[in-house]
Amino acid sequence: MSRLFLQARNLVKRFGPTAAVNNVSFEVKKGEVLTLLGPSGCGKTTTLRMVAGFEQPDEGEIEIENTVIVSAAKRIFVPPEKRRMGMVFQSYAVWPHMTVFENVAYPLKRRGVKKAAIQEKVSQVLELVGLGKMESRPATLLSGGQQQRVALARALVYSPQILLLDEPLSNLDAKLREQMRVELKELQKRLSITVIFVTHDQIEAMTLSDQLAVMNLGEIHQIAPPREIYERPRTRFVQEFIGRVIWLEGRLAELAPGGASVEIAGDEPLSIFSRRISEDVKKGDDVIVGIRPESITLAKEKIAGESNQLPCLLEKRLFLGDRIECHLRYGNARFTLATPITESFSNGQKVCLCLPPDSVFIWTKPTGLTE
């Protein structure tokens, strides 16, 4: 069991009348990657900036290894330069008039480290990020991916206790982003460094994190390992934000411990059984049903004796290279489902979706949702 490193308790930050961060608490263990994930405006960057010391919280506390570094109530605020944190920004923030070496050496010079020690440390850390041969290259002659590596080297060079990453891959193109994602993960494991990572990209969040905090409107909806978030979302927002979901509407017909059945309106009304029910739904409620497409099997016709089979119309199949995208309709609900290129359905055909009860989630229907 690894040690607790950082604790944030009940952080609140207001900009004018709106709370950008509203009572946010989390913990980061030593050597672990915690990701704050959410849409723009969810408060993730503001939260990270409070950890870094670029913003002061209106309420709440932050503690590192049992020392309080920020407390609104006790009026404690350790300034950023005394926090031993390395930060990497989306925009790299690499100095264009300096070489790669000078950029990375800068934080050490400011700390008054001796010349020989600087040389050794900078060489080491540039080697680490794969820029060993580029020391004397002017920063402006680097590609986006190389600039981001310089920024990472600069954040790592003074051996910070924790690395704060603010959308570091967002400015890179798709192929480079994929490659940097893998590199970043391997580097983090090799150094066993503690990281707080901010992103709006769910793929980055899932592949890089040990713990994932999904945020919306200033609040954390759920903190858990990525797979748990994906497989057991605690709110409708979490399910909708992460991965693909097929949504259907219905009415909760039966509710029993361990399961519920929902009547789905459509061409042929039918009842679907589920084992994943939100705590706040009651019998008779209008509900929405969320299903992960990859847990669905598509069959030509109903399998006798099986429950949870949704008859659909296959409106159109589109070839996407590595898969076929099937556009399906049940009543007024339209959705897509990817199938392997080996399947042999045809356009306009009736098909049947088999929905495992463990992958059918039931949520309260929000008021104001249009029919």
Place this chain on the structure above:
Amino acid sequence: MEEVVLKLAAVTKAFGPLKAVRSLSLEVRKGEIATLLGPSGCGKTTTLRLVAGLEEPDEGEIFEAGKLIVSVAQGLFTPPYKRNMGMVFQSYALWPNMTVAQNVAFPLELRGLASKIIREKVRGALDLVNLGELEQRPVPLLSGGQQQRVALARALVYEPDLLLLDEPFSNLDAKLREQMRVEVKLLQKKLGISALFVTHDQIEAMSLSDRVAVMHDGDIEQLGAPLELYERPRTPFVRDFLGKTIILQGTVAAKDQERIAVQMAGAPRHLSCLNHASPGVAVGQKVCLAIRPEDIAAQLSPSDGENALRGSIETCLFVGDHYEVHLRLDGGGLVFFYLPRGADLEEGRVISVKFPPERVSVWPA
């Protein structure tokens, strides 16, 4: 023989020293969506603009429905409004001071149609794109998807022979793009209209097109049905531009009509590949092997069977609906492939991957 609605013959266009389009020839058949696909700067948009009449070529000829409309040699250039083509732009290009109906009516008014006929045709076109209810709505009050539908209705309203689509989905968000893709495909089939579509997005190209022309450096690198391009790319550029490809190094050990046997570093035996994609590789030659990640089959208990390679798991990335597994082969090469959720593999574990012979292509190194 299918009817040809558009033909380009050896068309060239230069901007200063830069040759944007180099002696390009292409036919669009009646009722098909033909797509120009390529990275930015490949000449696809210039080609479309030459067809629309927004650019004049330096060389070559263009035929519309068998009739010569552009010929550099004969000094012939038919202006855009005399070509029976409807165009949809990435930026919609709608008039913000007009309502939906006024925007769609505009090309008909330009052609001097009677107002009663205009009303009928506008209604028909708006119904087609499911905007029947929004006729009187000012354009700035529409969402991006609705605006793109108005642009589509405006291009369809005078029943053109050919629809020209210039990256029409690029400004839409991912979900809307997916939805518009299928709507356009269904609409095009229903109307039986022909279209020339320009995009840099391979998913759009493959899903919408009957035939795709992959462009590179001002010319067509390969033209064919999407499945054919994906499964039988003829050049490394096409292979790497479409989908994901893993490239490994090896040496040809033996070869006959049917198969090529390739020796890879660290592999216990030769890898057998069907001899379909690769003309002219000789025994002893260094080659590249290409395989798609979705064609790699994982075998969790290591095996030395036919076309099986051992390796150890470097990273296992959870991406939600599946895992992306990066495997370091015994010979040093790196491959990645996908496993369904539920198969949790620890890093460092030794497994095998099998390369189906019909799915590996061999290329000169």
